[in-house]
Each structure stands twice: as structure tokens, then as C-alpha cells.
Amino acid sequence: xxxxxDESPGNYQTRIYLGGAKGERPSxxxxxxxxxxxxxxxxxxxxxxxxxxxxxxxxxAANLAAFDDYRLVPRMLTDVxxxxxxxxxxxxxxxxxxxxxxxxxxxxVHPEAEVxxxxxxxxAGVPMILSTVASRSLEEVAAALGDAPRxxxxxxxxxxxxxxxxMQRAEAAGYEAIVVTLDTKMMAWRERDLDNAYLPFLxxxxxxxxxxxxxxxxxxxVPPEADPRATVRHWSNVFAAPGRTWADLxxxxxxxxxxxxxxxxxxxxxxxxAVEAGAEGVVVSNHGGRQVDGSIAALxxxxxxxxxxxxxxxxLFDSGVRSGADVLKAIALGxxxxxxxxxxxxxxxxxxxxxxxxxxxxxxxxxxxxxxxxGADALDRLDRTxxxxxxxxxxxxx
Ligand code: FNR
Numbered sequence: 440x441x442x443x444x445d446e447s448p449g450n451y452q453t454r455i456y457l458g459g460a461k462g463e464r465p466s467x468x469x470x471x472x473x474x475x476x477x478x479x480x481x482x483x484x485x486x487x488x489x490x491x492x493x494x495x496x497x498x499x500a501a502n503l504a505a506f507d508d509y510r511l512v513p514r515m516l517t518d519v520x521x522x523x524x525x526x527x528x529x530x531x532x533x534x535x536x537x538x539x540x541x542x543x544x545x546x547x548v549h550p551e552a553e554v555x556x557x558x559x560x561x562x563a564g565v566p567m568i569l570s571t572v573a574s575r576s577l578e579e580v581a582a583a584l585g586d587a588p589r590x591x592x593x594x595x596x597x598x599x600x601x602x603x604x605x606m607q608r609a610e611a612a613g614y615e616a617i618v619v620t621l622d623t624k625m626m627a628w629r630e631r632d633l634d635n636a637y638l639p640f641l642x643x644x645x646x647x648x649x650x651x652x653x654x655x656x657x658x659x660x661v662p663p664e665a666d667p668r669a670t671v672r673h674w675s676n677v678f679a680a681p682g683r684t685w686a687d688l689x690x691x692x693x694x695x696x697x698x699x700x701x702x703x704x705x706x707x708x709x710x711x712x713a714v715e716a717g718a719e720g721v722v723v724s725n726h727g728g729r730q731v732d733g734s735i736a737a738l739x740x741x742x743x744x745x746x747x748x749x750x751x752x753x754x755l756f757d758s759g760v761r762s763g764a765d766v767l768k769a770i771a772l773g774x775x776x777x778x779x780x781x782x783x784x785x786x787x788x789x790x791x792x793x794x795x796x797x798x799x800x801x802x803x804x805x806x807x808x809x810x811x812x813x814g815a816d817a818l819d820r821l822d823r824t825x826x827x828x829x830x831x832x833x834x835x836x837x
Pocket of ligand 1: 489491540541542543544570571572592620625702724725727728729749757758759760776779780781
């Protein structure tokens with residue numbers, strides 16, 4: 440095998456098979472269902488369901504099923520000896536087509552929380568998006584990332600000074616973009632968490648970015664360490680602002696120099712408004728089915744949003760990405776890149792930073808092999824002509 444081939448992400452599988460010849464098995468299951476079950480054994484039922492659950496089960500299932508509505512149509516006898524998995528995003532070339540999605544309050548999954556994810560992301564060469572409601576401060580996570588790429592996700596607080604402060608800190612700590620999540624103006628009706636009466640923030644978990652913020656601290660009578668209950672009370676008052684509209688976006692736009700991406704966009708009209716508002720990108724997402732059960736599968740929203748945007752700003756996608764083929768399909772439908780959510784959290788639960796790295800490298804390997812076997816030498820080549828709808832094979836005729 441040539442040296443170059445040894446370096447391709449798909450070669451990850453050779454390591455596993457060579458290990459098998461010596462009687463070794465991968466320490467973590469490769470099938471994500473099995474990985475999730477292993478994670479479940481390691482987690483409290485409350486923590487497991489906080490991650491696995493949604494606003495109900497309907498949209499979560501629809502997110503996964505939507506990928507089956509599109510099928511790749513492989514092409515033969517093309518030269519795929521070299522593959523380019525890179526994507527251009529916000530004026531930069533990323534060597535990988537996915538980022539780790541912002542997932543809050545990771546201390547419920549692993550004691551090293553977002554610091555472990557940072558190490559895992561760095562080792563895999565995958566950019567990380569840090570949540571506002573992280574268990575470690577954005578500066579601590581940045582230190583663990585070193586020079587590895589990162590973005591900051593903003594839950595747009597009901598306090599402009601706090602929003603500006605969080606974004607300034609992110610900019611100072613080397614985060615390269617702000618992802619403003621629009622779909623969480625309040626917590627959804629989440630039956631699993633309600634049955635467990637479990638909301639980790641109320642136990643002062645996931646508040647590290649607030650308790651380390653000078654604006655947040657200045658609004659408290661005593662330091663957060665001295666009165667966690669008052670801290671949680673203030674946090675719940677400032678966390679979100681249900682009254683916010685598109686008109687408010689201009690103010691936010693003015694308070695940072697970083698590119699802004701709007702996460703949770705599902706309607707093409709909202710995508711057009713994002714362009715008009717000066718956003719640099721949208722993330723087509725239904726928050727992994729955690730907000731509106733019964734909402735459109737995120738993948739079904741992707742094509743119309745990409746068309747509405749028509750290349751003017753970046754289009755990212757999440758909610759249901761589980762395999763290399765899923766990534767190929769999302770890109771063929773118009774995504775510039777995708778975000779990986781729950782799967783890396785299962786890796787974190789099982790093996791901390793190493794688990795995150797493994798999950799990321801496996802997805803990368805799957806993308807690489809799926810791309811090659813589909814007959815393309817670069818993700819940039821993919822468009823709708825590589826897809827056929829599930830039940831209609833007219834696309835295959837002629
Ligand atoms: C999330 N997500 C999320 N999104 C966000 O903008 N800020 C956040 O703090 C969180 N927190 C969070 C916690 C947990 C436990 C989950 C599972 C998800 C949503 C996340 O970024 C992404 O949109 C979804 O995870 C995508 O769905 P799948 O692919 O994970 O099912």
C-alpha cells in the first residue's frame with residue numbers, strides 16, 4: 440500500500456482489520472446504536488435521557504428517516520485514488536466537512552466536559568463549536584484547543600451588555616465565528632426530562648460562561664460561588680428573550696466583528712431574512728428534534744433553504760447526521776458543511792477525549808470511503824445529480 444493511501448482518512452478501517460488479525464477488537468463499538476447503549480450504561484438515566492431525548496420522539500425519528508428519502512447514485516470507473524474532503528467556509532478552506540455541534544452542559548456526561556471535547560476535536564483535526572451553556576468557560580476550552588479552530592455558539596441573552604461581553608470574550612479567545620441559536624426562546628416540552636424532573640441548569644450546571652462573565656457577575660449582589668441559587672435565578676431571567684425579532688439582529692450584528700451564523704433556520708423566507716440581516720451563514724437545524732416535535736425533518740428543509748440563499752451566505756446543516764452517506768447527501772443538497780451532534784457525546788461518555796476523537800475519525804473514514812465508492816474525488820463535486828429520490832428511479836433513466 441502506498442504511503443499516501445496510508446494517510447487517507449479511510450485507512451482507519453485498515454487499522455481495525457489489522458488489529459483483528461491479531462485478535463483485537465475496537466475498544467468502542469463502531470455501530471452508533473451500540474455506542475449509545477454503552478454510553479447509556481455509563482450515564483445516570485437523567486443524563487442519558489437529557490442527551491438522547493427530544494421534545495418528543497417524532498421529529499427525532501423524522502430527522503433520521505429523511506436521509507432515506509434520498510439515495511446516492513454511484514458512478515463507475517472514475518479516478519478516486521486521491522480524495523479531497525475539504526470545504527470552503529467563511530472564506531477559509533476547512534480540511535474536513537464537519538464541525539462538532541454545540542452541546543451544552545457536558546459535565547453531566549463526563550467530568551472533563553468540554554475540555555475533553557476540545558482535546559478530542561483537536562486530535563481529530565475537526566473544528567469545535569462551544570455552547571454558551573457549557574460546563575467550562577470559553578477561555579478554558581480555548582486553552583485546551585490551542586491553535587485548533589473553534590466557533591462560539593450564543594444563546595442570545597435578554598441583556599445586550601451580556602451578549603456583547605460574551606462575544607468580545609469569544610473574539611479575544613480566538614473563536615472565529617458566532618453561531619446564534621434562534622430556536623431556543625424557551626425550553627420545549629421535553630417529556631423525558633419532565634418525567635425525570637431534570638433540568639441541569641437549575642443545579643447551577645452548564646453556567647461556566649455566565650459565572651465567569653464580568654457583566655453577569657456585576658448584576659449579582661454576591662459572587663456566584665457564594666449564592667448558587669441566586670445565580671441560577673439571575674441566569675433564568677437573562678438566558679433568553681422570547682420577544683426578540685429580526686429587527687433586533689442589527690444590534691447584535693454591530694456588537695461583534697466576527698461572522699454571525701443563525702442556527703435553527705428551517706424556512707426559506709427566514710433564510711432570505713438572514714441574508715438581508717447581514718448574517719454570514721445559516722445552520723439548517725431543528726436542534727436534533729429537541730424543540731418543536733412535529734417540525735419538518737431538518738434534511739427536508741435543507742434544499743429549499745440552500746436554494747433561497749443561492750450561494751450568497753454559508754449554509755450549514757445538522758440534526759440527524761450519523762454516517763458518511765448522510766454527510767454526502769447533505770452536501771449534495773446544498774450544505775457547505777454539517778455539524779455532528781449526539782454521536783460525539785456518546786464517544787465522550789464512553790472514553791472522554793479519546794472517545795470524541797474516535798467518533799470523529801470514524802465519521803471521517805466513512806465519508807472518505809463513501810465518497811470514493813460513490814465515484815467522486817472531492818466533496819466539492821457533489822450536487823443533486825448524485826442523488827435519486829427514494830421511490831422514483833426516473834433520475835436513473837436515459
Ligand atoms: C444540543 N444542541 C444545542 N444547540 C445549541 O445551539 N446550543 C446548545 O447548548 C445545545 N445543547 C444541546 C445539548 C444536547 C444534549 C443535544 C443533544 C443537543 C443541539 C445541537 O447543536 C444540534 O443541533 C443537534 O445535536 C443535532 O441533532 P443530532 O444530530 O445530534 O440528533
